[in-house]
Amino acid sequence: MIVAEDVHVHFPTGLFRRRVRALDGLTLDVRDGDFFALVGQNGAGKSTAMYCFLGLLRPTSGKVQIMGQSPELGARLYKNVAYLPEEPHYHLYLTVEEATRYYSSLYGKRVSDKTIDDSLERLGLAQFKTLPLAKCSKGMKQKVGIAQCLIHEPQVLFLDEPTRGLDPLIVREFRETLREIHQRGATIVMNSHVLSEIEMLANRVAILDRGKVVVQDELQNLLTLNQELYRVVFEGNGVVPEYLTAVERTGHLVRAFLPKARLCDFVELVRASGMLLHECSLKKTSLEESFFNLVKGEATLTENAGGNREVSVS
Amino acid sequence: MTELLKANIWADVTFYRRSKLLLAFMLVFLLLTALQSLPPLFMDSGVQSFNSLQQIVADLNFFLLILAGGMGLLIISSHLRNRNLKMVFTKPCSPELWLLSAYLSAAAMSLFLNLVVLGSGVLLSVLWRLPVRMGLVFVSAETFAVSLGLIAFLMLLAMIMHPALAAIVALIFNADLFYQFDVWTKAAIRSGNSSIALRMVERLFHGLYILLPMVYPFDKQTQNIHTSLRVMSGEWKYLLFSLGYTLALSAFCYCVSLFALKRKNHI
Numbered sequence: 001m002i003v004a005e006d007v008h009v010h011f012p013t014g015l016f017r018r019r020v021r022a023l024d025g026l027t028l029d030v031r032d033g034d035f036f037a038l039v040g041q042n043g044a045g046k047s048t049a050m051y052c053f054l055g056l057l058r059p060t061s062g063k064v065q066i067m068g069q070s071p072e073l074g075a076r077l078y079k080n081v082a083y084l085p086e087e088p089h090y091h092l093y094l095t096v097e098e099a100t101r102y103y104s105s106l107y108g109k110r111v112s113d114k115t116i117d118d119s120l121e122r123l124g125l126a127q128f129k130t131l132p133l134a135k136c137s138k139g140m141k142q143k144v145g146i147a148q149c150l151i152h153e154p155q156v157l158f159l160d161e162p163t164r165g166l167d168p169l170i171v172r173e174f175r176e177t178l179r180e181i182h183q184r185g186a187t188i189v190m191n192s193h194v195l196s197e198i199e200m201l202a203n204r205v206a207i208l209d210r211g212k213v214v215v216q217d218e219l220q221n222l223l224t225l226n227q228e229l230y231r232v233v234f235e236g237n238g239v240v241p242e243y244l245t246a247v248e249r250t251g252h253l254v255r256a257f258l259p260k261a262r263l264c265d266f267v268e269l270v271r272a273s274g275m276l277l278h279e280c281s282l283k284k285t286s287l288e289e290s291f292f293n294l295v296k297g298e299a300t301l302t303e304n305a306g307g308n309r310e311v312s313v314s
Numbered sequence: 315m316t317e318l319l320k321a322n323i324w325a326d327v328t329f330y331r332r333s334k335l336l337l338a339f340m341l342v343f344l345l346l347t348a349l350q351s352l353p354p355l356f357m358d359s360g361v362q363s364f365n366s367l368q369q370i371v372a373d374l375n376f377f378l379l380i381l382a383g384g385m386g387l388l389i390i391s392s393h394l395r396n397r398n399l400k401m402v403f404t405k406p407c408s409p410e411l412w413l414l415s416a417y418l419s420a421a422a423m424s425l426f427l428n429l430v431v432l433g434s435g436v437l438l439s440v441l442w443r444l445p446v447r448m449g450l451v452f453v454s455a456e457t458f459a460v461s462l463g464l465i466a467f468l469m470l471l472a473m474i475m476h477p478a479l480a481a482i483v484a485l486i487f488n489a490d491l492f493y494q495f496d497v498w499t500k501a502a503i504r505s506g507n508s509s510i511a512l513r514m515v516e517r518l519f520h521g522l523y524i525l526l527p528m529v530y531p532f533d534k535q536t537q538n539i540h541t542s543l544r545v546m547s548g549e550w551k552y553l554l555f556s557l558g559y560t561l562a563l564s565a566f567c568y569c570v571s572l573f574a575l576k577r578k579n580h581i
């Protein structure tokens with residue numbers, strides 16, 4: 001569906017035209033129907049990669065293809081593609097309603113007033129529809145971007161930091177909408193710094209660092225359960241057994257890790273002392289931890305005995 | 315395609331309507347023109363009224379040319395600098411179509427303003443009891459034809475350089491300047507200075523004069539119409555010639571602008 005092979009993007013900067021490598025051999029493969037997340041630090045090359053996919057940036061070298069075609073400016077293949085930019089690069093002189101109508105009509109299809117009104121209503125923009133974009137907040141501009149993205153039910157969506165500046169209610173609704181679109185069969189490529197959001201939505205993830213893909217895999221392979229360690233949360237009453245590690249106290253509440261070998265001892269202690277146990281579950285490696293460990297080089301993706309891939313910390 | 319063209323032209327016309335810079339420019343000029351038209355109200359002489367009419371029409375048409383160039387410059391530079399073309403070119407709207415829409419929208423605005431100026435000229439003629447001369451129609455039509463070339467040229471300049479630089483090039487380094495330089499170097503050569511360097515400079519100035527677009531390509535032939543506002547039957551052909559010249563210039567500028575737009579590394 002979307003392929004990038006050894007893509008390099010170099011920018012000349014400064015007086016001596018020093019070359020900055022925005023992408024340094026990026027290789028990616030997004031499959032049909034994927035909810036694909038690009039994760040990385042600032043400057044890792046996520047947005048640059050997206051610009052290359054959309055033909056907005058010509059790579060210095062390498063090959064990029066969407067649906068088997070090279071992306072060109074305004075190509076016909078964008079009939080089924082929608083893009084939400086990170087920065088609100090909109091036509092600021094248009095009003096909320098005019099901008100939504102204009103962007104929607106660029107697909108070459110007539111859009112009814114009702115469709116526009118419904119879309120604005122859904123995103124809570126109905127009362128601001130006569131407001132020029134120049135006077136809108138960042139969140140409102142983002143909502144206009146979302147409205148124009150979703151109006152034609154695209155097959156491929158490119159979302160660059162889609163929930164930046166949105167209020168929590170809209171974030172939740174937007175997430176649901178994305179799930180619906182994905183279930184309908186659309187392919188979604190999303191950049192985000194909100195890793196918890198990616199955990200909720202994506203099925204495949206690529207972690208980028210300095211213009212390269214460090215890891216590209218199923219999300220599940222990056223979210224492994226540690227079989228040897230439990231995470232416990234309890235009300236301590238001053239008693240904290242010495243076998244607990246990484247102890248954190250917040251008021252009466254204690255958070256710590258418990259080795260599997262001492263589980264019975266801990267349960268016995270809880271029963272005997274009458275401590276209030278809030279949580280006791282196998283420690284889960286979050287995407288945030290995997291990301292941190294992989295980018296810092298403290299972890300690698302290895303194959304376990306069952307033939308599944310998992311993140312192992314060195 | 316028609317839907318796309320319509321959508322883009324509508325967005326561009328909205329841009330012109332809401333551009334504060336263009337509005338301020340227009341208001342200042344209209345104010346000056348209004349002040350200029352005050353004295354004839356207190357005069358009884360037909361000659362003086364005609365002179366005032368001729369001056370007002372000439373000033374307004376000159377202003378329209380500057381405005382047309384400004385529209386061509388602003389529509390490109392504003393979109394490029396705001397980087398909102400990202401929203402256009404990630405949809406099935408080709409650069410060819412977008413550029414054509416930008417040109418047509420500026421041309422439509424120019425046509426509308428030319429009709430307003432023509433209407434004002436006719437109205438003033440009636441108010442001051444002067445015969446409505448066909449020269450008014452000729453001058454307006456010629457100004458519109460010339461504005462088409464200026465729009466395309468300024469669009470090209472805005473596409474390849476900073477808008478301030480583009481304005482300087484259009485206002486100062488134009489064909490008139492190099493024509494004067496050419497005349498000056500030719501005169502120097504004729505007066506006896508025939509050094510190779512001067513001959514080379516003369517060739518350079520002559521080349522630049524030929525290459526750069528002329529505002530009024532048939533200036534000498536139509537000068538009389540501008541002053542008398544009368545048109546002889548054989549003079550209408552210059553209107554067609556002007557239109558032909560500016561359309562050819564527009565086509566050339568459009569192709570180069572499109573090439574430059576497509577060659578941009580980063581939209």
